[in-house]
Amino acid sequence: MRYAADLHMHSHHAKAVSKNMTLETMALYGRRKGIDVMATGDCLQPAWLAHLEECLIPDEPGWFAPTPEVEMAIADRLPLRLRAPIRFVLSTEVNCVPSGTGEMRGIHHLLYFPSFASVKAFQKRVSLHGDLNEGRPTLRLTSSELLQLVLEHGRDCHFAPAHVMNPYFSSLGSQTRHETLEEIFGDLTPRLLAVEMGLTSIPTMCRRISSLDAHSLFACSDAHSPENIGRECTLLETEPGYAPLFAALRRGAIQEVLGCLKFSIHRTRYFQNWCSRCKTSYADAACPKGHGRLAAGSRDWLEQIADRPQAIALPNTPRFRMYLPLRQLLAEFLQVGPKSKRVGDLHDQLLQRIGHERFILTKAPFEELARGSSESLAHAITAQRTADPGQPIAIKPAHAAQSELAL
Ligand SMILES: [Zn+2]
Numbered sequence: 001m002r003y004a005a006d007l008h009m010h011s012h013h014a015k016a017v018s019k020n021m022t023l024e025t026m027a028l029y030g031r032r033k034g035i036d037v038m039a040t041g042d043c044l045q046p047a048w049l050a051h052l053e054e055c056l057i058p059d060e061p062g063w064f065a066p067t068p069e070v071e072m073a074i075a076d077r078l079p080l081r082l083r084a085p086i087r088f089v090l091s092t093e094v095n096c097v098p099s100g101t102g103e104m105r106g107i108h109h110l111l112y113f114p115s116f117a118s119v120k121a122f123q124k125r126v127s128l129h130g131d132l133n134e135g136r137p138t139l140r141l142t143s144s145e146l147l148q149l150v151l152e153h154g155r156d157c158h159f160a161p162a163h164v165m166n167p168y169f170s171s172l173g174s175q176t177r178h179e180t181l182e183e184i185f186g187d188l189t190p191r192l193l194a195v196e197m198g199l200t201s202i203p204t205m206c207r208r209i210s211s212l213d214a215h216s217l218f219a220c221s222d223a224h225s226p227e228n229i230g231r232e233c234t235l236l237e238t239e240p241g242y243a244p245l246f247a248a249l250r251r252g253a254i255q256e257v258l259g260c261l262k263f264s265i266h267r268t269r270y271f272q273n274w275c276s277r278c279k280t281s282y283a284d285a286a287c288p289k290g291h292g293r294l295a296a297g298s299r300d301w302l303e304q305i306a307d308r309p310q311a312i313a314l315p316n317t318p319r320f321r322m323y324l325p326l327r328q329l330l331a332e333f334l335q336v337g338p339k340s341k342r343v344g345d346l347h348d349q350l351l352q353r354i355g356h357e358r359f360i361l362t363k364a365p366f367e368e369l370a371r372g373s374s375e376s377l378a379h380a381i382t383a384q385r386t387a388d389p390g391q392p393i394a395i396k397p398a399h400a401a402q403s404e405l406a407l
């Protein structure tokens, strides 16, 4: 089975997450985006776990499908051509902050569980170490202590460092200041599932760091709102079910991990250097408005920790391509805000006429896009597919072509 998996997102129980992140809306947007298998997020949170148990039924082992009631509610809100099965995997992100460590030096990790029983037993194990009512709980454990607990909990539970090179809350981030995974996980390092690249790194960056060589790489959205679901995902070809999915992710062979869809890295907040006072990133090491030294983004921090001048090719390195999500592309094409009605209407029209967002961005033939919208928009969409990954993506605006937009 070929499928797109988005294995990192959050429910409305986590901090700074949209209240619309309910299971029904997540499933609906998963389909609009072209995601087949998605993470539940926040599965250690008791109220969310109860909601998941109400809304999901077992499917292929370790995968869960929405109940018929949820399916019906979604079908009402979805164009016919987008109605397809969607499956969930029980998962959460946790924040490891051992006592005596500053809050800003916490490290995020992704955990996966094969069953509700496994999640509940794990809740008992970790409830002493932190407040599970927070969707992304902070645990007073070192990362290697948590990994040890996960490994003891069951061979079918998995642990992956999250958004590995984000400056904050990440294993190899500039603010946590570790340079190798071994510094964090010691002898247990080989037991990691794989490494989540996050929005701030791409395979050619990760493969300049030899401590990551043994680990395969995957991409997820880390969505905090429905619209961001699927902005990054991993394409796989495996037997259906939890065990084959995670075995393939661990191996990272290109016959099974077919590739990653990545958000345009030049547009992410933490690729360049971040000024927490301006809430803006800058190319320079210091803030041009006089706020002093900036938090190094992944681009500059990589130069500190990489032990190779260039990436090497390894069999567990996924192919990848970077895209601007459709809504953002349309906003720049029309030169209006991404939340404007014009963008919303055109977005809906494309989904109705052509298919889900991933198909539109990556696969839909030029003629089909042109028929469903306009030639100039079809050019803007297909140009992303062949863009140079070393250069920022630029969308050519519609200019005078508004009238041809069949709206
Ligand atoms: Zn995180």
Ligand SMILES: [Zn+2]
Binding pocket: 008, 009, 010, 093, 222
């Ligand atoms: Zn997250």
